[in-house]
Amino acid sequence: MMKKIILPALAICIASCSSDKETDAEDLINIAPKITTSELQIEEHSPEGTSIGAIAFHDDNKDDKLTISTESDAFFIDEVTGEITVGSNAILDFESTQKITLPVSVFDGTAIxxxxxxxxxxxxxxxxxxxxxxxxxxxYFKYLALWEDSNNLTSIQKWGAPMKIFLDGDITVEYRATVQGVLDEYNALFNLGDFSISLVDNLTDSNAHLYFGTTDTIENLWPDMFEIIDGKTYNGYAMTRAVNNKSNNSRIWISSSIASLFKHELGHALGLGHSNKCDTENSFMCSTISANNDFLEAEKDIIRYLYHADMTPGTTVEEINNAVGNLILLN
Ligand SMILES: [Zn+2]
Structure with missing residues (x-):
């Protein structure tokens, strides 16, 4: 008997409470803000401060004050307008990344x-x-790397593995030190890739053979090179073999102990032709050199770029301008 009285009362209470709750909730519910932009475009290599455009966002609760932000340290965002600009840490290189993900968040005072x-x-x-x-x-990079003074290569050639030089012939303690000094200078320029040059103690472990001696000592050692240098005024010569534009073996003949001669022949072995900066500047790659010829500042950059990890062996005459241009803009 009791049940029949209580049940309707309970039912009314539930219906009533539930109804009250709905009414209250309608007033209290905060609608989270919305971000409607999904994608923006930006030219690669755009400098710091360049505007990328504004992100669109809104909130159905018209009175809410919205702020937009990002945790990225490569881009800035205006917290009121949503305009994005390039920051100093941004790397905008199409050749390595076509799309960058930028996380943004909008806060309305309650919801994010x-x-x-x-x-x-x-x-x-x-x-x-x-x-x-x-x-x-x-x-100038193109001029040297494509040997424009002579061979006019159609693509660049560079070493695909570290170079290991065996010193042979009339090698004095002083000359070994000269060679090591030149290698130290070169190795300091290979800081943007994983290439290096070192000396090894025997021919079997080497992929580059340097021979110090007079012209006639080359006749038996390297007859093909002797044919080229015989009767000429050369003091040194380098011949390098490559497979798929990756150099893998060099033979270097040297007949004078001046450091600039080894520096020059090694430059050839690494993939550089003769310089056209010889009237007013003493490039180490001039076809005639003296002890005064040395790396020009531009040539240090050129060696860095040639042996940059992103400079592909076989980069063609059509590709070379943008390939080196990309490295210049990034470094
Ligand atoms: Zn030369």
């Missing part, structure tokens, strides 16, 4: 809405983006 925005990089012709001075450097 997060979203990953795609920043799509737009490829550019790097060479066209260079300054006049940078273009000169790129042109």
């Amino acid at each position: 809405t997060e979203k990953n925005i795609d920043l799509s990089l737009v490829d550019i012709e790097e060479y066209n983006a260079l300054s006049l001075e940078q273009k000169e450097l790129a042109d």
Whole structure:
């Protein structure tokens, strides 16, 4: 009998409580802000401070004050307008990354809405983006790496593995020290890749053979080279073999102990032709050199770029301007 009285009362109470709750909730519910932008585009190599555009966001609770932010340290975002600009840490290189994910979040005082925005990089012709001075450097890179003074190669050639030199012939303690000094200078320039040059104690462990001696000592050792140097005024010569544009063996003949001669022949072995900067500047790659010829500042950069991990062996005459332009813009 009791049950029949209690049950309807309980039912009313539940219905009533439930109804009250719905009414209260409608007033209290905060609607989270929304981010409507999904993708923005930016040209690669755009400098710091470049505007990428504004991210669109809104909130259905019209009175809420919204702030937008990002945890990225490569881009800045205006917390009120949502405008994104390039920061100093941004690396915008289409050749290595076509899309960058930028996490952003909007806060309305109560709720946070997060979203990953795609920043799509737009490829550019790097060479066209260079300054006049940078273009000169790129042109000189091309001149040396494609041997434009003589062979006019159609693609660059560089070592695919560390070079190991065996010193042979009339090698004095002083000359070994001269060679090591030159190698130290070169090795300091290979800091953007994993290439290096070292001396080894026997021919079997080597992939480069340096012979110090007079012209006639080459006749039996390397008859093919002797044919080229016989009767000429050369003091040194280098012949390098490559497979798929990757050098894997050099023979270097040296007949004078001046450091610049070894530096020059090693330059050939590494993939450089003769310089055209010989009237006013003493390049180490001039076809005639003295003890005064040495690396020019531009040539140090050129050796760095040639042996940069991103400079592919076989880069063609068509690709070379943008390939070196890319490295100049990034470094
Ligand atoms: Zn030469």
